[in-house]
Amino acid sequence: MEKTAHTFHSSLEDFYQEMTEKLGIDIDSILPKGLQKEIGHFNVFDIAQTIQQVKLTFQMPYNRRKYYKISLIRGKNRAEYADKIIKIKTNALLFATPKVPYHWIPEDTDQSGSFCVFTEDFFMKDKPYSTLEDLPIFRPGAIPLFEIGDELADEIEILFAKIKKEIVSDYIFKYDLIRNYVLELVHYGQKLQPAAKLSASGDASLRVVSLFIELLERQFPIEAPDQQLQLKTAKDYADRLAVHVNHLNKKLKESTGKTTTDIIAERIVQEAKILLRQTRWTVSEIGYTLGFEEIAHFSNFFKKKTSMTPLEFRS
Missing domain, CATH: 2.60.120.280 (Regulatory protein AraC)
Structure with missing residues (x-):
């Protein structure tokens, strides 16, 4: 050959x-x-x-x-x-x-x-x-x-x-x-x-939902401990999409049954689980990449969403 x-x-x-x-x-x-x-x-x-x-x-x-x-x-x-x-x-x-x-x-x-x-x-x-x-x-x-x-x-x-x-x-x-x-x-x-x-629907509402999901996923994967999410809140995404945050929230709620904040949080939790399982980064480093300046804030957020601390999940 x-x-x-x-x-x-x-x-x-x-x-x-x-x-x-x-x-x-x-x-x-x-x-x-x-x-x-x-x-x-x-x-x-x-x-x-x-x-x-x-x-x-x-x-x-x-x-x-x-x-x-x-x-x-x-x-x-x-x-x-x-x-x-x-x-x-x-x-x-x-x-x-x-x-x-x-x-x-x-x-x-x-x-x-x-x-x-x-x-x-x-x-x-x-x-x-x-x-x-x-x-x-x-x-x-x-x-x-x-x-x-x-x-x-x-x-x-x-x-x-x-x-x-x-x-x-x-x-x-x-x-x-x-x-x-x-x-x-x-x-x-x-x-x-x-x-x-x-479907590539021409419906404006569906386009907003599709663009939001695409924008959310573009922030991932997190590949280095000095990388950090640029868009963290519902308003960040609404501003980037040039729509009012209430409009974005309404369309996502209609389409998915979840609020913008809920969807963002779910994706952050998913990424946190991936990083905890796949990397040797510290909990503090993982929290930082996901937009948490304080490790306590990240730990509280993760436990609220999963009923486990980051260390408990990693072990």
């Missing part, structure tokens, strides 16, 4: 380092051939073969990935998203984004399927939309994980087989073709979403 420039993000480097260490092979042997620097990065893997070679339970560690992943996983599994746990009995179609960290835990030894990893610049080549988050399946605020039946899983498996066949071919335009296959995978997922999430 020809040598390929290592153009992927640091967390993809971590991914490949882990894969090559477990498999006991050289990194160039699993890098796809013909992948040029200007088209980003893409690769595809077979889950059953990976498990067999590694001789370990296949686990996707709980972290934030700098890349995107689409997985067809066949078997009994459990997904953990911060404080949410989703159990899968048979087949799952999973869309992983850099915005949403998760932990995937197999609950039996009969695991099969496929997954592909790619960077945004690979997928976005010559696309009419500006970012992947323009696609409903990758929009902030969602957990795009679907339990599917055997018939649909078989269809998706055929699509992954086409990708695997193409990636080792010598066809000069193979990555253009693979990009189309990946877009098909995206459409499979989007058809499984509720219709409301797919």
Whole structure:
């Protein structure tokens, strides 16, 4: 297999380092051939073969990935998203984004399927939309994980087989073709979403709600202890959206049943749980990044929302 420039993000480097260490092979042997620097990065893997070679339970560690992943996983599994746990009995179609960290835990030894990893610049080549988050399946605020039946899983498996066949071919335009296959995978997922999430409604009220959620999610993830939320209150968001805070609150209440302040607080708690579980930052550092100047204020806020102190949750 020809040598390929290592153009992927640091967390993809971590991914490949882990894969090559477990498999006991050289990194160039699993890098796809013909992948040029200007088209980003893409690769595809077979889950059953990976498990067999590694001789370990296949686990996707709980972290934030700098890349995107689409997985067809066949078997009994459990997904953990911060404080949410989703159990899968048979087949799952999973869309992983850099915005949403998760932990995937197999609950039996009969695991099969496929997954592909790619960077945004690979997928976005010559696309009419500006970012992947323009696609409903990758929009902030969602957990795009679907339990599917055997018939649909078989269809998706055929699509992954086409990708695997193409990636080792010598066809000069193979990555253009693979990009189309990946877009098909995206459409499979989007058809499984509720219709409301797919619509690009012209309703002004829905636009306000959508823009608020997007603005909220743009503040995350928190990736360094010196990073701090810029928008902390309902008024901060209303000002940024150029609407009155009462109008924003009314539209969110109508759409979600929650106030602006409630939604902001829930997202901050979710991020706090992620940072407490995933980092070694002090409670004071985590509180600071989330907009609390005093550790006592952060601890009181967290306990009020979870009935646990930050240290109790971390332990």
